Amino acid sequence: MTEPDLSVIDQHPYRWGNPNPPPGLPEAIRAALGHLGVRPGARGPAVDLSTVQLPAAVLPEAARSALAAAVGAEHVSTAAEDRLAHTRGWSTPDLLRLRRGDVADAPDAVVFPGTHDEVVDVLAVCARHRVAVVPFSGGTSVVGGLTPARAGFSGVVALDVRRLCRLVALDEVSRTATLQAGLRGPVAERLLNERGFTLGHFPQSFQGASIGGFAAARSAGQASAGYGRFDEMVVGLELATPRGTLALGHAPKSAAGPDLRHLVLGSEGALGVITSVRVRVRPVPASRVYEGWRFPSFAAGTTALRALAQDGPLPTVLRLSDELETAVTLAGGPGGCLVVTGYEGGAAEVAARRAAASAVLAELGGTPLGPEPGEAWRSGRYQAPYLRDALLDAGALAETLETAAFWSELPALRAAVTDALTTALAEAGTPAVVLCHISHVYETGASLYFTVVCAQADDPLAQWAAAKQAATAAILRRGAAVTHHHGVGTDHRAAHAEQVGPLGTDLLRAVKRALDPAGVLNPGVLI
Amino acid sequence: MTEPDLSVIDQHPYRWGNPNPPPGLPEAIRAALGHLGVRPGARGPAVDLSTVQLPAAVLPEAARSALAAAVGAEHVSTAAEDRLAHTRGWSTPDLLRLRRGDVADAPDAVVFPGTHDEVVDVLAVCARHRVAVVPFSGGTSVVGGLTPARAGFSGVVALDVRRLCRLVALDEVSRTATLQAGLRGPVAERLLNERGFTLGHFPQSFQGASIGGFAAARSAGQASAGYGRFDEMVVGLELATPRGTLALGHAPKSAAGPDLRHLVLGSEGALGVITSVRVRVRPVPASRVYEGWRFPSFAAGTTALRALAQDGPLPTVLRLSDELETAVTLAGGPGGCLVVTGYEGGAAEVAARRAAASAVLAELGGTPLGPEPGEAWRSGRYQAPYLRDALLDAGALAETLETAAFWSELPALRAAVTDALTTALAEAGTPAVVLCHISHVYETGASLYFTVVCAQADDPLAQWAAAKQAATAAILRRGAAVTHHHGVGTDHRAAHAEQVGPLGTDLLRAVKRALDPAGVLNPGVLI
Structure with a gap:
């Protein structure tokens, strides 16, 4: 994969950071969709957003001028393109709403503070004027984390931290x-790489998401086995x-x-705006090896992953796809379930770790597939979300969800969620395929x-809402x-409240x- | 070391769990004390506690009978021996106060609930009757974590969780x-060992402390490099x-x-009573190797520990003593700074990890000392606190304190704390020796x-308070x-408030x- 041009990313931050989405669907996927009753063109094209009228901005003039005084008038925008670019996140329902021209959640203005103190000032202004604030960094939420409840507020502003984009300090000894929070994943990584270090945080949203979002949403990267989750960094x-x-x-x-x-990590902009984090970094690895293994079943693959997670050694990346996902990934491949292993580190350390982990995988029924499936996964690992527009254009609905549990619970959990999704969508007259993988151990x-x-279906938002509700139940x-790494946002708020109980919910409110006594921060999100 | 008889520990839980403290001081220590101006007998013997009159119990009868209704009358004790046994913890100032017959902090009663629901009921009763509650498990706090502020309450009860002492469930797959919270360290470990597992949590207070305390005080065991801290388990x-x-x-x-x-872990009984925890366990290790290394200086040893912590492989136990502590530990030994390494796990894994770690230690200037210093450390690792009574009897003052920082800050921090302690005590006319080690990386x-x-000094409480204050500053x-693993309690409350700032303190209060709207839980501790 060619790494994206970062200067372009900085200018086109609203499509997961990738200015060049794939032009269409691979033929294999197009053919497979036919079997699901997907009919190209049945749903019509997306609305051209340049023709859509935004709701009138209602921000009171006193608030607008106080914001301008806090950050400089040139850093408060009410331009339609800015408001549009800060409208919701990038879940499939978010895409569906935009595609049909629904921009009702557009903020009234976008504020771009340049320092931590300016962020504090902006929040004080908003509290004083009862303006709701949506903290915004990468804008890649897939759980409605950027969709505030407007009721009761005099207006809504997006607080975009993109100007907070410095590597403030590097302590090479520690x-x-x-x-700073506004650093996009690739830019943070480039700045660290130039000094010989890496963060090692590579979630699927890497190209568009930012440091502040990683922290606020307790992100987990695809290399979490080796580098840890963001909250651990x-x-x-x-x-x-x-x-x-x-x-x-x-x-x-x-x-x-x-x-x-840990009260701030995962607070999703509802408690404050994370302006910078001090994170553990590691030397840029001298050696990288990615490869694939075939397991005869998901159960056998799960046992192997568990063995590595419990008794080691842990690869840096460790994933297991079920039969269907394996078939999609390795079209015409060997069947069974694909395990991807990646090792990053010093050359000798990687060699030793790979040898020991490979022995465990072979012992537990794995067949080595060589580097190709591993490298293919690595080079394509940020691509899947970009396929969604093409899928929607083709009349398909595609969305993801995730959970986590203890090992003994996983088989029953996987069966229950798969069953809930397939049943709900079959009952809606749109039989679905449900793929599953383990990507964090x-x-x-x-x-x-x-x-x-x-x-x-005719109403894809209602269609997905019903399926999602069945899965969550x-x-x-x-x-x-x-949720394991998508976060709570608005989509999981009710389920989260049910899970932590009335006392836990009270605690979060307290x-x-x-x-945030005035309750202006990301109202309706998380709490 | 002979493992203590657990049945005896269960009956004698108030002296770190050890019914047989060492009878006196080793001759080498006795001689060394002479150089510090310590004169045996100068301070007089400890008061015989059986002759001490406890303050009159003030618990209102309505509260007492409600507590009896909640847990059964036989589980509410106002006996002098129970009240005395729940008076404060085991810091040196706590020992000093008891030795001079100060039992002013004795609770009015001790309540022994038998189930989680009974704990909830007890807390509701106490809130209703404005009775302060001191959650009590092992009673090993060394930071005043069991010394409540009595003012404004109708009485004080200790809530002892010792009847919550079951291994409720073991999930061998996960x-x-x-x-349960009342399980003492050795008993929890024995119950797990019988099923083939270990917790791997061995703080110096292991013999007396309990599961609930480990969680409430964010304990870190001596094998934290390998098994993690308790909050990670x-x-x-x-x-x-x-x-x-x-x-x-x-x-x-x-x-x-x-x-x-993470809001409950570290809450020190001020937010509620932890009644049970689900913790990660590991198989009982098949192989254990402990050994010693000599480094020419603390700086060289620190560099070696940092290399293992950052680039691996990590031993299960990894410690570095400074020159003075090394001299005390290895009397007549090779000088320099002692590093203790311990490895626990499968035989092959231990051998490989030990070989790789040893290569790093040798490369960075370490000289192997063989198994003896490692095994000596392992067998004596719970003994030091038991020496304190003998030291106090001999006219010496002995106490410990701990902190933590990023690697780049450690040398200056060590110098500053050492200087603060030695200066304060020299100014008091009692020149001190200050030993230092790194035990958690x-x-x-x-x-x-x-x-x-x-x-x-004449007033050892004031003497230590001044030294401690200088170190904290x-x-x-x-x-x-x-604090790194002792906790906040009452001793560190002001410093903690200063460190988290007014907003952080407000947050904890909220x-x-x-x-705990009535504020009855461990008043004055932590918050």
Whole structure:
């Protein structure tokens, strides 16, 4: 894969950062869609957004001028293109709404503060004028994390942190970097690479998402087995709130009361705006090996992943696709279930780790497929989301969801969610294929990631809402995590509240009141 | 070392769990104390506690009978021996107060609930009657975590969770165990060992401390390099609060909002009573190797520890003593700084890891000392606290404190804290020796642990308070952690508040109000 031109990304930040989405669907996928009853052209083309009229901006003039005073008039925009570019995130329902010209959630203005203190000032202005604030960095939320409840506010602004885009400090002895929130994944990585370091955080949204979003949504990258989750990388952070600044992180770990860093991580813009994080970094790996393995079944593959997660050694990347996803990935391939393993590090260390892990995989029934499936996964790992517009154009509906559980619960959980999705969509008259993979492993459990494809019904938003609701209900019944790495947003808010219970919900509300008494931060998201 | 008889420990839980403290001081230590001006007998013997009159119990009768109704009259004790046994923790100041007969902090009663629901009921009763509650498990706090502020309450009860002492569930596939809070370290370990598993959590307080305390105080065991800190082991927990139950942990990790488990871990009984935790466990290791290395200086040893923490492989136990601590540990030994390495796991894995780590240690200037110093450390690792009574009897003052910081900050931090302690105590006319070690390493930093020994002044409590205050001020000035694994308690409350700032303190207060509106839980501790 050619790495994208970063200067272009900076200018086109609203399509996962990729200015060149694939032009259409591979023929194999097009043929497969036919079997699902997908009929090209049946749903009509997307509305041309340049012709859509945005709702009138209602931001009071006093608020607008106070914001201009805080950040400079040139950094407060009410231009239609800016408002449009900050309308919702990039879930399939978000795409569907935009495609039919629904821009009702557009903010009234977009504010671009340039410093932490300006962010604090903007929040104070918004609290004073009862303006809802949507913290915005990459804009890649797939759970409605950028769709505020407007009711009761005098207006809505998006607070875009893109001007906070510096590598503030690099401590080569402690191996930490202080990164500002607005740094996109590829830019942060480039700045670190230039100094010999890497963050190692590569979620599928990498090209468009940013450091602030990684922290606020507790992101987990595809190399989490080796580099850890983003919440494990963060050793310090700075949060701007309407009541001032919370600066946390005096040591890697301590026993100084509850670790408040974990109250900010995952707070999704509802408690404040993360303006910078101090993260653990690692040297750029000298050696990288990616390869594939075939397992006869998902169960056998799961056992192998569990063995590596519990007894080691852990590859840097470790994934298992079910039979259907394997068939889509390795068209005409060997069948069974594909395991991708990746190793990054020093040459000798990678060789030793790979040999030991390979012995475990072979012992547990794996057949080596060589580097090709691994390299193919690596080079295509950011591409899938870009296919969605082409799928929607073709009349298909495609969306993903994820959960996590303890190892002993995984088989029943996978069956329950798959059954919920297939049943709900079959009942809607649009039989679906449901693919599943494991992409994040822990000693005590793992994630499950589902991809759903079917024909679009007349009302695809209602169609997906029903399927999603059935899946979420199954997850709640099984006591599994409402989300593994997509976050809560508005889509999972009710399920999350049910899972943490009335007391947990009260607790979150109390925390929000303490930091955001006026309740202006991302209203309706998370809490 | 002979493992202690656990049945005896269960009956004698108030002296770190060890019914047989060492009878006196080793001759070498006795001689060394002479050089510090310590004069045996100068301070007089400890008061015989059986002759001490406890303050009159003030618990209102209505509260007492409601507590009896909640847990059964036989599980509410106002006996002097129970009240005395729940008076404060085991810091040296706590010992000093008891030795001079100060039992002013004795609770009015001790309540022993037998189930989670009974704990909830007890808390509701206490909230209704404005009775302060001190959650009590092992009673090993060394930071005043069991010393409540009595003012404004109708009485004080200790809530002892010792009857919650079951291994509730073991999930061998997920490798998790659900342990109740009252299980002492050795008992929990024995129950797991019988099933082939280990927790791997061995803090110095292991023999007396309990599961609930490990969680509530964010304990870090001596094998944290290999097994992780206790807060990293916990995947789920149940918290009883005056407002009901908070049950958390649906998966090893998720992105479902802030990880509220981390708000409970470290909450030190101020937010609720942790009644059980679900923790990650591991198979009992087949192989254990402990050994010693000599480094020419603390700086060289620190560099070696950092190399292992950052580039691996990590031993299971990894410690570095400074020159003075090494001299005390290896009397007549080779000088320099002792590094102890321990490896636990499968035989082949241990052999490979030991070989690779040894190569790093040798490369960075270490000289192997063979197994003896490692095994000596392992067999004596729980003994040091038991020496304190003998030291106090001999007229010496001995206490410890700890902090943590990023690697680049460690040398200056060590110098600043050492200087603060030695200056303060020299100015008091009692020159001190200050020993230092690193016992917990992370990729980005490490802990520093200080042991201070000097002659007792006329008022040893004031003497230590001044030294401790100087050390804490130095830690705050360097921006390091107020505590690495001892916790906040009452001793670090002011420093912790200064470090998290007014907004962080407000946040903690808001959290407390949400769970404990009457403020009866461990008043004055943490918040």
